[in-house]
Amino acid sequence: MADLWRLVHVNADHTRQIAKYMVEFPEFYSGQPQADGSASKYADSESLQVGILVKYEDVMRYMPKQPLYVRGPGDAYNTFETAGFGPGLTQGEVFNTVGERLYLDRWDAKHPYIEILGIGGTNITLGYFTAGGVKAYQVTINHLSTSSSVSCQTIPWVANLSDVANWETKDDCRLITGSLTYFITGGAGFGYSFGFIQSINVSSVDNAKAFWGVAEPLDGDNPYSPAGKTMPGGGRRNKQDFGDWSDDVTADGMPVRSAVGSGLISVFSPTASEMMTLSKVLWSKDFFNWVNNMVSNIDDLFIFLGIVPFNVTKGNTVNVTYFGFVDPSSTISLTLCSQQYYEIDMGTIDLANDGRVHRSDSVFDYSPFSKLGIYLPFIGFEELDIDEFRDKAVNLTYRIDILTGSCLALLTVNGKTLYQFSGNCMTQLPLTSLDASQIVSNSVNIATALVGVGSASAIAGAGAAAIESAMNRENNPMNAEQGSLQNARFEAQVSFAGGNLASATANGMMGMKPNFKHSGALGASTSLFAVKQPYLFLTTPNEAVPDGYEKYCGLPSNITSRLGDLSGYTVVEDIRLNGLVATSPEVDEIYKLLKTGVII
Amino acid sequence: MAFDIHLMNNQEELNKIKKNPAGVRTLTGTLREGTSIVDPEILIEYDGALTDCNYMHIPTFHRYYFITNIESVGNKLWKIYAHCDVLKTYAEGILNCTGVISRQEKDWNLFLNDAAFKVYANPRLQVINFPQKFTGDDYILVMKGTHYYIGD
Numbered sequence: 001m002a003d004l005w006r007l008v009h010v011n012a013d014h015t016r017q018i019a020k021y022m023v024e025f026p027e028f029y030s031g032q033p034q035a036d037g038s039a040s041k042y043a044d045s046e047s048l049q050v051g052i053l054v055k056y057e058d059v060m061r062y063m064p065k066q067p068l069y070v071r072g073p074g075d076a077y078n079t080f081e082t083a084g085f086g087p088g089l090t091q092g093e094v095f096n097t098v099g100e101r102l103y104l105d106r107w108d109a110k111h112p113y114i115e116i117l118g119i120g121g122t123n124i125t126l127g128y129f130t131a132g133g134v135k136a137y138q139v140t141i142n143h144l145s146t147s148s149s150v151s152c153q154t155i156p157w158v159a160n161l162s163d164v165a166n167w168e169t170k171d172d173c174r175l176i177t178g179s180l181t182y183f184i185t186g187g188a189g190f191g192y193s194f195g196f197i198q199s200i201n202v203s204s205v206d207n208a209k210a211f212w213g214v215a216e217p218l219d220g221d222n223p224y225s226p227a228g229k230t231m232p233g234g235g236r237r238n239k240q241d242f243g244d245w246s247d248d249v250t251a252d253g254m255p256v257r258s259a260v261g262s263g264l265i266s267v268f269s270p271t272a273s274e275m276m277t278l279s280k281v282l283w284s285k286d287f288f289n290w291v292n293n294m295v296s297n298i299d300d301l302f303i304f305l306g307i308v309p310f311n312v313t314k315g316n317t318v319n320v321t322y323f324g325f326v327d328p329s330s331t332i333s334l335t336l337c338s339q340q341y342y343e344i345d346m347g348t349i350d351l352a353n354d355g356r357v358h359r360s361d362s363v364f365d366y367s368p369f370s371k372l373g374i375y376l377p378f379i380g381f382e383e384l385d386i387d388e389f390r391d392k393a394v395n396l397t398y399r400i401d402i403l404t405g406s407c408l409a410l411l412t413v414n415g416k417t418l419y420q421f422s423g424n425c426m427t428q429l430p431l432t433s434l435d436a437s438q439i440v441s442n443s444v445n446i447a448t449a450l451v452g453v454g455s456a457s458a459i460a461g462a463g464a465a466a467i468e469s470a471m472n473r474e475n476n477p478m479n480a481e482q483g484s485l486q487n488a489r490f491e492a493q494v495s496f497a498g499g500n501l502a503s504a505t506a507n508g509m510m511g512m513k514p515n516f517k518h519s520g521a522l523g524a525s526t527s528l529f530a531v532k533q534p535y536l537f538l539t540t541p542n543e544a545v546p547d548g549y550e551k552y553c554g555l556p557s558n559i560t561s562r563l564g565d566l567s568g569y570t571v572v573e574d575i576r577l578n579g580l581v582a583t584s585p586e587v588d589e590i591y592k593l594l595k596t597g598v599i600i
Numbered sequence: 601m602a603f604d605i606h607l608m609n610n611q612e613e614l615n616k617i618k619k620n621p622a623g624v625r626t627l628t629g630t631l632r633e634g635t636s637i638v639d640p641e642i643l644i645e646y647d648g649a650l651t652d653c654n655y656m657h658i659p660t661f662h663r664y665y666f667i668t669n670i671e672s673v674g675n676k677l678w679k680i681y682a683h684c685d686v687l688k689t690y691a692e693g694i695l696n697c698t699g700v701i702s703r704q705e706k707d708w709n710l711f712l713n714d715a716a717f718k719v720y721a722n723p724r725l726q727v728i729n730f731p732q733k734f735t736g737d738d739y740i741l742v743m744k745g746t747h748y749y750i751g752d
């Protein structure tokens with residue numbers, strides 16, 4: 001199925017252009033010839049309009065940031081594969097696996113998405129899911145890969161079908177889920193049809209907004225925007241890595257020796273009915289008399305009973321006797337556990353290629369600006385170093401000993417197991433009154449410890465924030481009230497060059513944010529109720545960059561260059577001025593101006 | 601010494617190296633008083649207004665100038681105060697010099713820290729689930745003193 005389906009991402013400029021075409025030439029979609037009766041003006045080469053319908057610009061902000069367009073192999077509708085792709089979305093990205101998702105809005109915490117529900121020989125079924133993960137509807141697209149016909153599918157889109165010519169003024173629009181089919185017949189003519197499989201009337205902008213979620217329009221002038229200039233140039237996000245000189249660190253294999261099969265103890269995983277049978281036998285009169293004579297209490301038979309949060313590997317179902325005590329009327333069948341140690345792979349999150357992961361391809365992607373945490377079931381919430389994880393594949397594997405319930409979460413980053421966190425996933429069930437009192441006591445202790453830790457961390461966070469805030473006020477470089485304009489500009493430049501991290505606005509903003517605990521001690525009796533889904537928690541700054549910032553203030557460069565090889569606004573950190581037949585004051589002035597900022 | 605003064609009109613940024621001021625008029629005269637060539641003060645006789653000029657070039661001095669002030673000192677007499685535009689005057693030499701560039705409009709790298717970066721107070725928050733989770737549950741019963749056998 002490789003290459004059967006591809007997504008082509010189109011930026012806002014393209015869609016605006018297409019909208020213009022659609023408004024200007026309504027006969028294109030209406031199936032009518034031109035006003036003078038002649039055939040449509042659209043030749044094969046102009047087929048770029050097919051596949052995407054858009055409304056006027058006011059609605060753009062309610063549309064997904066990454067309009068998409070499905071096409072099959074061999075068609076010529078690749079006009080859009082030129083520029084404007086956001087980070088993580090590559091040109092002609094293959095989209096061909098059931099379960100694969102394309103997130104329509106990459107900038108909100110929640111994302112509506114399209115998921116491949118099925119792929120047939122000539123069709124693909126897509127489901128549209130809201131940001132909350134609820135499937136709104138699904139559509140099946142036929143694909144004719146061998147004929148001269150090409151079927152393109154508009155993924156749900158906003159368009160006013162009843163009066164397209166008045167798109168500029170109408171608010172009434174509709175979410176299209178049907179297909180627009182464009183037939184090419186040897187270049188001599190063409191036909192098209194527009195059929196709905198399902199549609200949802202969007203009678204107001206608020207409805208459209210609720211459906212799509214709020215998305216800001218692409219901003220090509222903003223270097224931090226996904227369509228900005230950061231993506232193709234300037235930044236090199238994959239440069240940060242462990243490098244070839246770094247060794248791999250991996251956990252050894254699972255232990256070979258275990259209590260299972262030792263003969264000293266027996267580990268069972270009984271079913272509920274087996275537990276009931278065991279209970280009946282244990283508390284029968286004959287067995288109780290035997291126990292009373294042979295052992296002091298029931299602790300001598302049982303080591304413990306508990307529940308683990310996963311299905312263990314079952315062995316044989318066996319008949320169990322105790323110290324050779326055999327009573328045919330009380331034969332017990334129990335299912336053995338065939339292994340003591342378990343390794344559960346929770347999968348891998350590819351932070352480099354997962355379209356959901358936000359990045360700005362800038363210093364903001366790393367600490368102290370971005371923060372990364374992980375929630376580990378039965379262990380709790382742990383903080384990670386974003387510098388070690390950014391743009392890497394993160395694998396989470398649990399190793400669990402069912403004899404004790406101990407679990408160890410191993411976080412492996414690009415083949416290196418960098419983090420290990422331990423916890424306990426066993427929920428112990430009391431077999432005796434002594435067990436019960438201990439379990440209750442443990443729960444109370446854990447709750448008490450949690451209250452203490454939470455208070456301390458909140459106080460520490462607030463204190464650190466206050467101290468850093470005070471430091472920021474001390475180091476604030478805003479002293480431009482003195483001196484001439486030129487001096488003020490020069491002072492401003494000095495503050496740039498100095499780059500005092502503590503006074504950096506962004507760092508101050510992100511650094512002063514306290515960290516709050518997301519969970520307390522998760523173990524033992526509480527673990528069974530807790531969230532069992534491990535997840536990463538990524539916090540990234542929301543950049544505030546005025547349009548054209550680099551034009552007026554420049555962006556950090558730190559290169560050595562001949563000035564004549566540059567253009568635009570330039571600030572020189574230092575330079576050797578030679579070859580100038582200028583007076584000394586003139587050279588000084590040139591030096592100061594270059595350090596203040598000049599336009600080349 | 602007779603020399604030319606090319607009076608010009610510059611509407612580009614003052615800190616632009618490659619300025620292209622528009623010529624307005626050229627005056628020819630003789631320097632009757634001494635003056636600085638960096639901050640010249642030149643008295644000229646001209647029958648008209650000079651309000652459309654803010655820039656000048658004196659080839660004899662090999663310099664371009666910002667006109668910083670124009671004084672009307674009598675009938676047809678104007679005193680022009682100027683300051684050398686060192687960027688335009690020495691543009692060729694400056695552009696041939698090599699230095700370390702701290703900020704640039706087109707050649708930059710955002711992975712460098714920058715005290716000018718600003719962020720909103722509300723960060724982006726993302727929760728990314730791992731593909732798998734804990735599912736199911738089983739009893740674990742650990743006993744001692746047991747013997748077991750398969751079948752009857």
